[in-house]
Amino acid sequence: MSRTTRLGDRLLHLYTWLVIIWLSSPIAVMILFGFNDKQSKSNTTWQGFTLRWYAELFDISDLTVALRNTLVIALVSTVVTVVIGTMLGLALGRHRFRGKGVTNFLVFAAISTPELVMGASLLSLFVSGNVPRDSSTIIVSHVLFSLSFVVVTVRARVVTLDPALEEAARDLGATAWGTFRQVTLPSIMPGVLAGAMLSFALSIDDYVVTSFVNGSTVTFPLWIVGAVKTGIPPQVNVMGTLIFGIGVLIAIANAVAARRRG
Amino acid sequence: MRRLTPYLLALPSWMWLAIFLVVPMVAMASVSLQTGNAIDGFAMTFSFSNYGDAIGRYSPQLVRSLVYGGLATVAMLVIGYPVAYWIAFKGGTRKSVYLFLLLLPFFVSFVLRTISWNFLLSDNGILFGTLKGWGLLPADFHVLATTFAVVGGLTYNFLPFMILPIYVALERVDPRVVEAAQDLYASRTAAFRRVVLPLSLPGVFAGVLMTFVPATADPINAAILGGTANTMIGNIIQTEYLTNLDYPTASALSFTLMAVLLVGIFVYARALGTENVLEAAAR
Amino acid sequence: MNPFMRGMTQPRTRRDVFRLAGASAAGLALAACGVQGQKAAPPKADAVADFWAKQKKNGKVVFANWPEYMPEDKAPLEKFKQDTGIAYEYKEVIQENAEFFGKADPVLRAGQSLGYDIVVMTNGIQLQHMIELGYAVALDHSKLPNFQANAGQKYKERAYDPGNKYTVPYTSGVTGIAYNTEYVKEEITSIEALFDPKYKGRVGMMADAQEIGNFGMFALGIDPEKSTEADWQKAGEKLKAQRDAGIVRKYYDQSYIDAVSKGDVWLTMAWSGDVFQRQLAGEPVKFVVPAEGGTIWTDNMLIPKGAANPLDALMLMDYLYQPAVAAELDEFIQYVTPVPAVQDLLREKAKTATGEDKKALEDMVDSPLMFPTEADYAKLRSYTRLTTQQEQVFNPIFQSITQA
Numbered sequence: 001m002s003r004t005t006r007l008g009d010r011l012l013h014l015y016t017w018l019v020i021i022w023l024s025s026p027i028a029v030m031i032l033f034g035f036n037d038k039q040s041k042s043n044t045t046w047q048g049f050t051l052r053w054y055a056e057l058f059d060i061s062d063l064t065v066a067l068r069n070t071l072v073i074a075l076v077s078t079v080v081t082v083v084i085g086t087m088l089g090l091a092l093g094r095h096r097f098r099g100k101g102v103t104n105f106l107v108f109a110a111i112s113t114p115e116l117v118m119g120a121s122l123l124s125l126f127v128s129g130n131v132p133r134d135s136s137t138i139i140v141s142h143v144l145f146s147l148s149f150v151v152v153t154v155r156a157r158v159v160t161l162d163p164a165l166e167e168a169a170r171d172l173g174a175t176a177w178g179t180f181r182q183v184t185l186p187s188i189m190p191g192v193l194a195g196a197m198l199s200f201a202l203s204i205d206d207y208v209v210t211s212f213v214n215g216s217t218v219t220f221p222l223w224i225v226g227a228v229k230t231g232i233p234p235q236v237n238v239m240g241t242l243i244f245g246i247g248v249l250i251a252i253a254n255a256v257a258a259r260r261r262g
Numbered sequence: 263m264r265r266l267t268p269y270l271l272a273l274p275s276w277m278w279l280a281i282f283l284v285v286p287m288v289a290m291a292s293v294s295l296q297t298g299n300a301i302d303g304f305a306m307t308f309s310f311s312n313y314g315d316a317i318g319r320y321s322p323q324l325v326r327s328l329v330y331g332g333l334a335t336v337a338m339l340v341i342g343y344p345v346a347y348w349i350a351f352k353g354g355t356r357k358s359v360y361l362f363l364l365l366l367p368f369f370v371s372f373v374l375r376t377i378s379w380n381f382l383l384s385d386n387g388i389l390f391g392t393l394k395g396w397g398l399l400p401a402d403f404h405v406l407a408t409t410f411a412v413v414g415g416l417t418y419n420f421l422p423f424m425i426l427p428i429y430v431a432l433e434r435v436d437p438r439v440v441e442a443a444q445d446l447y448a449s450r451t452a453a454f455r456r457v458v459l460p461l462s463l464p465g466v467f468a469g470v471l472m473t474f475v476p477a478t479a480d481p482i483n484a485a486i487l488g489g490t491a492n493t494m495i496g497n498i499i500q501t502e503y504l505t506n507l508d509y510p511t512a513s514a515l516s517f518t519l520m521a522v523l524l525v526g527i528f529v530y531a532r533a534l535g536t537e538n539v540l541e542a543a544a545r
Numbered sequence: 546m547n548p549f550m551r552g553m554t555q556p557r558t559r560r561d562v563f564r565l566a567g568a569s570a571a572g573l574a575l576a577a578c579g580v581q582g583q584k585a586a587p588p589k590a591d592a593v594a595d596f597w598a599k600q601k602k603n604g605k606v607v608f609a610n611w612p613e614y615m616p617e618d619k620a621p622l623e624k625f626k627q628d629t630g631i632a633y634e635y636k637e638v639i640q641e642n643a644e645f646f647g648k649a650d651p652v653l654r655a656g657q658s659l660g661y662d663i664v665v666m667t668n669g670i671q672l673q674h675m676i677e678l679g680y681a682v683a684l685d686h687s688k689l690p691n692f693q694a695n696a697g698q699k700y701k702e703r704a705y706d707p708g709n710k711y712t713v714p715y716t717s718g719v720t721g722i723a724y725n726t727e728y729v730k731e732e733i734t735s736i737e738a739l740f741d742p743k744y745k746g747r748v749g750m751m752a753d754a755q756e757i758g759n760f761g762m763f764a765l766g767i768d769p770e771k772s773t774e775a776d777w778q779k780a781g782e783k784l785k786a787q788r789d790a791g792i793v794r795k796y797y798d799q800s801y802i803d804a805v806s807k808g809d810v811w812l813t814m815a816w817s818g819d820v821f822q823r824q825l826a827g828e829p830v831k832f833v834v835p836a837e838g839g840t841i842w843t844d845n846m847l848i849p850k851g852a853a854n855p856l857d858a859l860m861l862m863d864y865l866y867q868p869a870v871a872a873e874l875d876e877f878i879q880y881v882t883p884v885p886a887v888q889d890l891l892r893e894k895a896k897t898a899t900g901e902d903k904k905a906l907e908d909m910v911d912s913p914l915m916f917p918t919e920a921d922y923a924k925l926r927s928y929t930r931l932t933t934q935q936e937q938v939f940n941p942i943f944q945s946i947t948q949a
Binding site for chain 1: 609611612613614617635636637638639640641644647648651652655657660661799802803806807818819822823824825826827828878879901
């Protein structure tokens with residue numbers, strides 16, 4: 001490899017980190033204000049360092065419940081979305097079938113429907129069907145708006161695959177399921193993982209759609225938006241910090257594991 | 263069995279989309295043609311003029327949304343492509359770690375991110391306040407409440423949705439193919455253009471679809487970061503629906519927006535020559 | 546293979562798809578026509594009496610409120626439980642009036658229950674719709690003795706619900722002007738400051754049509770409670786000129802408070818409680834009710850139609866009007882309480898308190914932001930009250946300015 005190539009790579013490496021830092025910069029402020037020894041309800045000016053909010057993390061019981069709801073909903077809806085979205089992504093990227101055009105259109109329509117309209121119309125649907133609103137209607141709705149993102153991401157991967165590989169596997173006597181598990185799934189895995197991350201991020205942060213279909217179940221974003229009226233308590237920052245911190249730990253563990261394997 | 267496979271694969275999503283998307287959309291189409299008000303009730307009058315009225319009243323916001331969405335998409339492509347490229351080819355064993363780090367900030371509520379951005383970008387805050395103190399910026403310089411802030415906010419909030427699909431497509435490309443291409447063609451640029459770029463196009467297409475469409479419809483960034491002349495169509499739909507309870511106008515605007523986006527994506531797909539990727543619009 | 550699967554897998558013409566879509570469209574169109582008018586005639590007095598005569602205490606109440614509107618330990622509710630034996634469920638499920646109404650409307654329209662016995666809403670357009678659509682249960686005032694005895698007179702004669710037929714106040718606030726004293730060196734007293742070209746690009750206005758409409762009218766000396774369509778047009782012109790001259794930086798939701806405390810805007814329309822909290826945090830913001838007038842708004846408790854435990858709900862509403870309970874609530878919420886006796890109770894409490902608590906309590910008691918003076922009250926007006934037809938005129942006038 002030439003020297004210019006390596007220089008280019010290094011610059012790109014640096015650039016990638018700069019983008020990561022840019023995206024994370026508001027998180028730094030959030031973490032900082034989780035340590036703010038604030039004296040009034042407003043938590044926007046720095047008034048000294050304290051660990052108090054960490055000690056009192058779970059003192060606001062409704063907030064704790066909201067956080068737990070959000071995590072459960074995000075996990076469940078991600079799993080469902082990834083399974084059915086990957087299936088559809090495979091179908092669209094690999095196969096020819098009737099109704100493909102309509103399906104493509106619906107995938108597009110789900111992305112382009114304004115959130116508010118989606119939330120309101122889902123609520124009308126649930127009300128007219130007399131479906132009580134709770135965590136399950138939230139999950140159903142989150143699957144709906146995340147689905148297209150998983151489908152599109154997986155499909156982008158599938159269309160780059162060489163179908164000859166799977167045919168070879170089958171010619172060698174592998175069953176359909178075996179071929180899928182041994183050949184197809186590993187090769188589309190990056191797309192599936194990316195879709196899963198997008199879907200999790202969409203769910204954990206959704207406000208608008210959730211606010212319509214939640215019934216009396218409160219999620220983390222919902223609680224925070226409501227709390228803006230009187231001032232967001234620092235426990236919210238601490239919880240955000242913990243989510244972020246756990247994420248970073250997972251990333252580090254992954255990186256270390258990858259190095260061992262490598 | 264082989265012939266059945268695609269139908270079986272599509273079935274669960276079909277059911278989901280049919281029940282939770284198609285049915286409400288049909289209902290919305292019906293509402294968009296009704297007249298009346300929330301108190302006395304709405305009646306179906308097949309009032310297609312709802313569309314004309316809504317578009318006539320809000321075409322500036324509609325056009326503005328498309329411009330902002332388009333600008334943000336271009337910005338995301340320019341900023342995001344190199345990142346996706348580097349992770350895909352040089353990320354080594356840590357590829358997924360990098361991706362995860364790119365998305366991690368979005369696991370934390372948008373309210374907290376927004377408050378933090380307002381803190382960082384405040385006219386006299388730690389960033390601009392300091393620069394102004396050093397005399398590097400004029401005293402009345404500001405970023406918040408400008409068009410730049412809105413487009414920047416859209417770019418920030420949807421960037422991972424551009425990077426991930428491009429990465430997914432690029433990761434498939436064998437680095438040895440790239441090296442061979444570099445040997446084959448005289449310059450790296452030529453190798454990139456002839457080999458890498460075409461292979462990444464499905465990813466680019468997916469990325470644009472997943473960013474341009476929601477960014478154009480987004481109400482949040484304009485509401486938080488915009489000034490007096492940055493209202494986007496998403497904000498109007500919100501006001502018509504929630505404040506004015508004018509469901510027909512809100513529905514008509516939503517359909518108009520979807521139609522315009524669909525046409526935009528179709529034209530773009532044609533220009534890119536990737537009809538095969540989005541057969542949606544074509545057939 | 547079952548017929549359904551066969552239908553999905555066998556060749557199917559495009560016409561079939563359309564026919565299918567057509568069928569469901571027809572069905573749904575019918576359903577959508579079910580969006581019938583519900584305008585409710587005011588219930589007759591004896592119907593109200595009959596309704597309440599039938600109600601029994603169920604020992605349970607579900608209270609839906611905004612976050613941070615009740616102390617963490619839920620002390621007032623705990624005491625209520627001890628005193629009455631009524632168990633409570635407290636839910637912080639209301640984030641925004643418009644969204645809450647958007648969510649409640651289809652449920653109540655379908656004749657279903659929200660699952661709440663008390664909800665809290667601001668006296669805006671959405672509350673008016675709740676009342677007009679018959680979504681609020683008429684209250685039995687014979688069961689509200691504490692409200693009668695302890696609510697301030699001003700909270701009993703509000704234009705949006707004369708005679709407190711459907712609602713009683715939970716807490717109030719004032720819309721006035723906040724300014725940052727680091728940047729604004731003069732004493733602001735007049736609403737004209739918001740229109741002063743010397744603050745070009747440094748003025749914040751509220752995006753809400755009712756809020757900004759009121760301020761446009763105050764600036765022209767119009768009483769919004771008695772305003773006409775011609776007045777709204779004039780106010781609209783005044784506000785449009787203000788925008789076109791570049792004076793307004795942005796039409797804000799509640800984020801105005803961060804903007805003014807950081808100096809992004811120097812002066813802005815503001816809510817009293819927000820400013821009070823920033824003052825407690827030591828930020829350089831001041832609040833004033835302009836000489837020309839300010840807006841008083843109220844978050845109200847009401848019993849939604851279909852509530853399972855209306856009598857228990859009514860008992861809780863009344864309970865919160867005991868001065869001691871109201872004081873406890875107000876100390877936490879820090880907006881304006883509808884119970885004037887709270888000021889004296891908090892003053893007493895400040896005497897025995899120590900340290901930071903004492904300071905905070907004293908600040909509260911002395912603050913016109915929590916306890917407006919008589920002179921302040923004289924300048925305060927409600928939102929403009931609008932019929933459905935008027936709303937369709939009023940909203941576009943101001944929205945065309947704030948959402949250009």
